[in-house]
Amino acid sequence: MMLKEGSIRGFRAYTAKHLDELLGRGGIPEEERLRIRAVATVLPFRTNAYVVDRLIDWSAVPDDPIYRLVFPQGDMLPEADVTRLAGLLRQGAANGEIQAAANAIRKRLNPHPAGQLDLNVPRVGAESMPGVQHKYPETVLFFPKQGQTCHAYCTYCFRWAQFIGEPDLKFASDDIRGLVAYLKEHPQVTSVLFTGGDPMIMGEPVLRRYLEPLLEVGQLESIRIGTKSLAYWPQRFASEPDAEDTLRLFASVVEAGKNLAFMAHFSHPREMEPPVVETAVSRILATGATIRTQAPLIRSINDEPGLWSSMWRRQLTMGMVPYYMFVERDTGPQDYFAVPLGRAYEIFRDAYASVSGLCRTVRGPSMSATPGKVCVDGVTEIAGQKVFVLHLIQARDPELVGRPFFARYDPEAVWLTDLRPAFADRFPFDPAAADLRLPA
Template structure:
């Protein structure tokens, strides 16, 4: 799929400055382009030449799933909001009224679900630590300042608020010493997840600055890097100027006795087709790192079981470990992308039934909700009542991990807060 020219060229980003031209390439009319650009005043837009030239089937746009994965759609927001924003964008594109209107829409979109801005941030004395989250006992998340962007933004991203230029909505830190001090005070933490944004947007010298101090901590057993780079810019591990140096850094992490896990996001099978991806996967695995794969279930992009079973088989064949199918989170354009929980389970079950046991390392469909990761195990009839069967994969309260519970069956429910407890007055985590 990729050519030598593609493999060797340098990274080129496309932002809102290029959006109208790209939307025209998709065959949109002037009014349609204006309304899509209005959505991009609220939700962030960024893509790159590899995604545009290698992954999107422009003959099928705007219905192509890879196009929908990265380009704004006018029905991602309420029609009245899009109309108001489009009018302002058309008459005063740089005015304060447009900025204020876009900010007001963002606030209604639940920019930080599951309390990720406040509830999960640890404190030292009376101060909340910046760029650190500690939701589960054994795991701390760290958001490096220089990793607060991506090679391309997914339209469904639950961390979209990181990318809109609002300092009040951003989680980030450039103080690795503060993280090390916090870990020293919390010996129960054995795993650090470096996320963002995308930490693989950072060059090797910056990435090294964040990783090296963690290698001195005996308590840390694993380091995870959450990244979409394998799908959106596999050159990062193959032909980028510091690709080799980055892989040597991975080898050093493994040699220090740490489990290094690249948490790779693959949302659609097309992201796995390039020879560049196969090369990148081989090079990463040769360092001793493990690649675990995960993605949300997204309506109109990957809501068919054969897509998931195909992805899992391909990932397994390439030496990656299928890890999670997530439910689209309650933020941003959730109404546009969400799949009802009942349908989500049917898709997962059918896909799961089509793969061998070696692919069944994957878990889901899982909701990363305020109390923890809630897995939908199925639909059952108990005592004449149809119910969802659920359990906690992870929990703020470790005692709840593995706890099964029941919710009244609702074919329209898309998130935990849509459910009502069955056979009890409340859920175990309430």
């Protein structure tokens, strides 16, 4: 039976209060439902009718990859934590006690990896601009205040702390004038990335208020929008009441001489199967925008080479550009989803080897770490030592981009901080060697 909730532009969202009823579709036992609810007190849960009805194969739950992509799992957090929270829920403990326990767990999950809270830029004439981040010289990230939610939350999302309702863990801005002023003070910035959350949760009038002022910033070459809407709510561009206005807005960005790039998140080939996805992609491309695709490599969801090569080939035939395979970040339930770097490289290599050159625009596996985007280029043996070969695709210090370096091979390593230098005392980005913070 379809659950009922108020609609937003035809969109029907489900949250933690619907978990029990939704889990009933998959025949999840009552005790396991309790454990899932316990995890959902720590990590955010949100999905929608399109994902639930069109993408999840409920006959294959709990192993279905899309189910695992959006529904918390009872073993996603340490056993002791889940057991304690489940006990509180079973006892009918006060909400304050449950939230206190959940918050204590959250603090251990590295809610803001890569020093994100330290990247908020100085405001022109004031102290800071939470929601405006300047990590790389040519790129500024903007977190629009009205875009700090999603059509559905991915269980692996590294921005989970934005969605749990804790003000101290959130950052966002509605100060588009402040952003424009900052850009004019920093002419080296040529690209702005709208991210969140998902900016495409915003209706066209709100999105227009953010985009149009940027069209007058002459130095800007590109505007990027990070979004999973094509996977989780493609109707946004096909049948929603403001779909036509949104597409006209995209066209106006292109007509103003800016490259409009959709940074589309597709985590599994099934997300591209519904015909409405192809319709949405075609309509976006018709505005002159480009669509580049990216996703992290996630254990139990997409950790097979064939899934990635299938995704890249399908994206190519639809007119999209394969862009990034990411490594699961060092935050949230990383221990549950992470794939060892050695295995990640093998998956990327095997998928990359099985596609045509037109798909080989993709890069990875890449770690979005503090010094920049670190790519694992391979595993080899040099002077009798087995090593990872790496390079920085992007870096806070541009001098480091493209320069290969080496780390000792570690079969258990899942993140940059697990690695140790090979043939050197320190990595080239070691803060002991240079201050990597951008100047104010």
